[in-house]
Structures are given as C-alpha cells and as structure tokens.
Amino acid sequence: MLRKKILAVGAAAMLAMGLAACGNSDTGDKAADDGKIVLGFSQVGAESGWRTANTISIKESATKAGIELKFDDAQQKQENQIKAIRNFIQQKVDVIAFSPVVESGWDTVLKEAKDAKIPVILTDRAVDSQDTSLYKTFIGSDFVKEGKLAGEWLVKETAAATGPVNIVELQGTTGSAPANDRKKGFADAIAGSPNLKVIASQTGDFTRAGGKAVMEQFLKANPKIDVLFAHNDDMGLGALEAITAAGKVPGKDIKIITIDAVKDGMQALADGKFNFIAECSPLLGPQLMDLVKRVKAGETIPTRILTEEGTFTPEQAKAALPTRAY
Secondary structure, three states, X not given: OHHHHHHHHHHHHHHHHHHHHHHHHHHHHHHHOOOOOEEEEEEOOOOOHHHHXXXXXXXXXXXXXXXXXXXXXXXXXXXXHHHHHHHHHHOOOOEEEEOOOOOOOOHHHHHHHHHOOOOEEEEOOOOOOOOHHHOOEEEEOOHHHHHHHHHHHHHHHOOOOOOOEEEEEEEOOOOOHHHHHHHHHHHHHHOOOOXXXXXXXXXXXXXXXXHHHHHHHHHHHOOOOOEEEEOOHHHHHHHHHHHHHOOOOEOOOEXXXXXXXXXXXXXXXXOOOOOEEXXXXXXXXXXXXXXXXXXXXXXXXXXXXXXXXXXEOHHHHHHHHHHOOO
C-alpha cells in the first residue's frame, strides 16, 4: 500500500513538472517570437553635444517605433565597438547599426554579421570597405560637402583681402570619416585662392577640451592667425576659450568657422563669436528606425541616404535658436 502511494505521489510530481515545463516552453516561445524587432546599436561615445543629441534621438525614436534597443557606448574605441557588434551577433539581434569610430578595420566583424544573416546599417559615419555587401545602407551627412560649404563661405568672405589669410584647422578624430572628408572638402574649396593658407592643422578629437588645448598651442606658435576652421562646434567652443584667454576677440580678431549647429554653437554664432556654421543634424533616430523596419522586412533600399541640412550666419542663428531641438 505504501509503495502504491509513493508511486502515485511520484507520478503526480512528474505530471506537475511536465505541465510546468510545457507552460514555460510556451511562454518562452511566445517571448522569443513576439514580433518585436531587436536592434543592436553601438555609439561612438559621448564626446560632444552633437553625439549626446544623436544618442537621445536614437533612444527616443526606438521607443516610439516599438523597437527593442540594445545600446552600447564604445567610448571612442574601435575595439569596444567590435566587441559590441560580436555580442549583438551572439544575442541574435534582428539588425545591427553603428556609428564607426574610424573608417578602416571593419571587414572581419562585418563579415561575421553577414554570415550570421544579420543586416548592418551604418549611421553618421561610413567605412572604407571595398565590399559594400557587408552592410545594407549608410544614413548620414555628406561630410565633404560640409567642409566645402565652410571653405566656400571663407572664399567669399575674404574676396577683398589683398594679403595672405592665415588659417588654423582643428581636425576631428584621426582616421574618422568626418575628419577626413571635412578636411578634403575645405581644402578643395579654398584651393583656387592662393592667399588662403592653412598654416597649422591638428586633431582636437572632436572634444571641447581638445579644441582648447590645441588652439592654445596654435596661438603660441603662430603670432598671426586670421581664421579658425573647426571640424565641429565643440572644438570651436573650446578654441573660443583659448582665443579669449589670449586677449583676442573671437569672431573679429580671429574668424571662426565650425560644423554641426548644436545649440551652444548656434548661441556663439548668434552672439557674433562664431562667424559661420555648416549644419550636420544629429536627429537621425526617426529615419534610422524606419530603415530598420524596412531592412527587417527585406525591402530593397538605397545604399546611401543623406540627411537634409543647411548653413547659418549670425542672423540666421538668432532666428533659428528659439525652436532649436538640439
């Protein structure tokens, strides 16, 4: 009798375990296939006001679009981004998007994503891979055009100058697409004006602190500087501090041209401390989420999608600032 009771209890326990296991299995399958798109995104870092606005745009847009976002901050290190992308592959996300720290050195990890059948979208910055099948599309700005617009403004502004115009350049992160392209665009634009001379060019790594430190060096080494071309607003704002500390008037003694048009930069422009800004919008989130959905659905999309942007003078900055979103 006791043996029968033990067998009965054991059978009941096994049945309960079986039911529980079935229940867990159903829940797991449903959670794994709930129809929600999972996006793995690796950000460059938080080196500037532009980048912070870009991150906010991506996070808010993912929430609004109903996309699950796995976000990683690479802290401006390529090795961190490669590690993040491999983690996304292991997690079997639906789509990977990232803003490359530098242009080169991505083929191996992108091939791993391709082999895992996970599509990749490049945002803001491009890569120099010859195999364009490793990513679906690029969404962002035309950095060469931004540099060209900055140079064209300077050519017009200095058209009446009779002597040499000495320019110093604060470059972005060495090897990054915006640094390479903005430098090229600017150089191409001023090439036809032999009196415009870049007398010093060095990276400030897209940071305000970097811009200030390098500008201090420029001012010590070059007694006559007429123009500063900074690859982004933050470096320009740091340089502005160095120029003021040196007893010079920014915007007058040294004309300042920057790229981005974030709020702090636009305020400096409205105040007459900057002279010209070429825009580079960080608000890529809505377009990115739309692309993620289209890529997941297997749609054919263009390999390059450019954002629409403009330029600003001091008066235009004053008009735009009250409604500026970043």
